Amino acid sequence: MKTKHKWTFAPRFRRQAFGWRSQPAIQRVEEAVAEIKAAARQDPVLAAEGAVLFLGKVSPALEQVDSSSGAIGSAVNYAIETLVPIIAKAPVDEATRSGWLDRLWKAVEEDDIPYIEMLPEYWGELCHTPDLASRWADELIHPVRITWSEDRKAGGGYFKGTSACMSALCSAGRYSEVLSLLDLAPYKFWHYRQWGFKALIAMGKRAEALRYAEESRGINEPVAAIAAACEEILLDSGLGEEAYQRYAIEANQKTTYLATFRAIAKKYPHKAASD
Incomplete structure (x- = not known):
């Protein structure tokens, strides 16, 4: 009988394992990731199992950490x-992967702080196959529709699985459903509308995707992220000059003028400094 692998990080990530200081917790997170990456070089399946274990333990362990700095x-x-690519690429059967996804979803549902709120955005990738992604989309789409139904629009609703649903629909190739679902949303929120943008790109409708992204602009929306998405479309379409004129500054804004200049110069090497 195969001996169960003992992960060094596992006992360190018990519930409320860390105090308020963030640096010790950051160090342990980095050590855990390094341990899993090292395992992946020898045994991808073992590493994926370790990644699932870590993602299930990390949020409860960090409950008391002061997260105000963002570090x-x-x-x-x-x-x-x-860790997501390690899980996604692991060569396992569907039953094993389904078990991993169930464990990860339980972690998402219990993520109260939250620390792993980004994880649902990778749900389609984690599903690995279009069939499994489609089944997860079927599970999640009804709660999204209820959350965005007419009688909820006044106060709005929130469902942790909205991004997971969008991601799964895209991975399943159900692009039209992504767009029709987003039509139900009570507000234009780029965090969700980016999936409509991606769906249009996948459908080969680049001009529509550009308009869709532009229509997502608003007072509280991430200007840089929207501009970067639009810039990428134009660059991929060979429209470098238009991309430069319309989006270069917004899409590449950094914390200093010099860093911004370098980012733009790297992306547009044909442009002179005087431009």
Whole structure:
């Protein structure tokens, strides 16, 4: 009988394991990610199991950490971005993957702070196959419709699975349903409308995607993210000059003028500094 692997990080991430200081928690998160990445080089399935275990334990362990600086949140987001591909690419059967997804979904539902709120955005990738993604979309789409139904629009509603549903629909190739579902939303919120943008791109409707993104602008919407999406469409379409004129500054805004200049210069090497 195969001995169960003992992860070094596992006992360190018991519920409320950390105090208010963020640095010790950040260090442990980084160590856990490094341990899982090292395992992935030898045993991808074991590493994926470790990633699922970590993502299920991390939020309860960090409940008491002071997250006001954003540092611990950034560390967890980096962990999610790193571990999702390990889980998604692991060569396992559907039953194993379904079990992983059930465990991850339980973690999302119990994520009260929240620390792993980014995870649902990768749900389609985690499903790995269009069939599994489609089944998850079927599970999640009804609650989204209820949340955005007419009688809820006045006060609005929130469902943790909205991004997961959109992600799963896109991975399943159900692009028209993404757009029709977004039509029910009581407000234009780029966090969700980005999935409509991606759906239009996947359908080959780049001009419509550009208009869709522009129509998503609003007082509280992320200007840089929307501009970056529009810029990418134009660059991919060979319209570099138009991309430069319309979106270069908004899409590449950094914390200093020099950093902004360098970002633009890197993306548009044909432009002179005087431009």
